[in-house]
Amino acid sequence: MAIDLDRCTGCQACVVACHVENNVPVVGELEALKGRTMHWIRIERYWEGEYPNIKARFMPVLCQQCTEAPCEPVCPVFATYHNPEGLNAQIYNRCIGTRFCGSACPYKVRVFNWFRPQFPEPLEQSLNPDVSVRERGIIEKCTFCIQRIRRAELDADAEDRVVEDGEIQPACVQSCPSSALIFGDLNDPESRVSQLARSHRAFRLLEVLGTDPAVIYLKGGETNV
Numbered sequence: 001m002a003i004d005l006d007r008c009t010g011c012q013a014c015v016v017a018c019h020v021e022n023n024v025p026v027v028g029e030l031e032a033l034k035g036r037t038m039h040w041i042r043i044e045r046y047w048e049g050e051y052p053n054i055k056a057r058f059m060p061v062l063c064q065q066c067t068e069a070p071c072e073p074v075c076p077v078f079a080t081y082h083n084p085e086g087l088n089a090q091i092y093n094r095c096i097g098t099r100f101c102g103s104a105c106p107y108k109v110r111v112f113n114w115f116r117p118q119f120p121e122p123l124e125q126s127l128n129p130d131v132s133v134r135e136r137g138i139i140e141k142c143t144f145c146i147q148r149i150r151r152a153e154l155d156a157d158a159e160d161r162v163v164e165d166g167e168i169q170p171a172c173v174q175s176c177p178s179s180a181l182i183f184g185d186l187n188d189p190e191s192r193v194s195q196l197a198r199s200h201r202a203f204r205l206l207e208v209l210g211t212d213p214a215v216i217y218l219k220g221g222e223t224n225v
């Protein structure tokens with residue numbers, strides 16, 4: 001995935017779309033005050049420049065799907081692992097909730113489910129049947145909407161063709177009004193996301209740690225890609 005920081009306006013449509021698509025519960029004010037917020041994608045705000053020439057900037061932060069993921073070797077039950085497509089996957093019914101992975105993740109994008117999620121009527125009708133409703137006591141996280149990836153792959157298989165570039169849109173990508181998020185195959189050098197990864201504006205979050213993330217950010221403040 002590529003994230004163009006010049007385009008992000010901080011509207012949080014991606015956050016809402018992620019909640020709805022992935023059955024992520026809303027924890028409410030009291031739990032949030034205890035630091036138990038649950039978002040698979042969050043928008044970080046920072047300031048650029050000095051007053052009065054100061055600008056608010058926004059940075060969407062989600063699982064970076066690291067190639068050298070620090071969360072994977074610390075899980076005692078192999079609930080988190082690297083799949084052949086390069087995704088850092090999470091097996092919910094294997095997780096025993098030690099939270100070692102959450103501690104090891106430098107991006108703090110793994111969230112612990114502290115309570116039994118409630119979806120009071122009529123909210124239960126909005127649950128996505130393609131995604132499990134997780135129980136208390138496990139870690140959950142972004143998987144680039146793996147259910148949408150699988151659906152596109154099955155559709156392409158049935159039609160005897162390959163998945164086209166841009167065909168798979170995770171909920172955050174689909175909902176972003178300014179097209180700040182671009183999803184595609186980094187193994188295909190011609191894909192839009194690969195082209196953006198070669199931009200002089202490209203950087204990876206905390207790349208000094210050697211995690212080799214699969215999310216590429218494009219620096220804000222410069223317009224030519």
Ligand code: SF4
Binds near residue numbers: 011043181
């Ligand atoms: S929906 Fe797009 S513009 Fe809005 S916060 Fe998310 S990435 Fe930024």
